Amino acid sequence: MGHWITLKPEGADPIRAWRADPAGKPRGGIVVIQEIFGVNSHIRAVTDRFAAEGYLAVAPAVFEHVEKDFDVGYDPDSRARGMAVVSKVDFEQTLRDVAAAITVAKEGGKVGIVGYCYGGSIAWAAAARLNGLSAAVGYYGGQIIAMKALKPAVPTLLHFGDKDQHIPVAGVREVAAAHPEVEVHIYPADHGFNCDQRASYDAPSTALAWTRTLDFFRKHLG
16 A cells, blocks of 8 residues: 655655555545654554555654664564664654655645654654644653653643553653643553564554544544
8 A cells, every 4th residue: 555755854865754545535644653663564554554544644764864774573683773773863853854754744634643662752752843733642652751841732642551661650650640631541561562563562452542543533633
């Protein structure tokens, strides 16, 4: 369903993005932000799935500023590669990449953003700092607690797992307390529970989070 396009973000060389178009008129646009493993087969499948639900979905390959065509799996070596690359990624440039993706997604109407792991943190920052969004969803964003002082300018939904060793539940509850306007859900699951290619995949939590995410986007985008 999807295909590669070229994005031209401000402040850097062009990067690729995976674009998936719906069969009919779009309900809206969604920007999908990757984990530390690149716009790999899982993220492309997620992007395609949003298109199947009627959205023009765009996943910018934000790690390409560091390593072209970066795309790895979930074994320990791949995780080490992803951690090495993310340590070199410019957070501010990633937000400029997102802004370029929002411009494309606007072809579909109102735009939302959804991010996973690293992308969940980006979605949180984008909700507070970028123009052109109407909704934001973050899955287990590890830096959200550290950025809890940010105030989302659009309706925001967050998903976390209570078995996540990277993100303490106490910190998640601090975010929820600081932002009563944000919808925060905690699942009986580990980090990365949405990815069916990971050992931490949790099907019931994934299904519930997907339903909530889709309902949220339908409410705020169309």
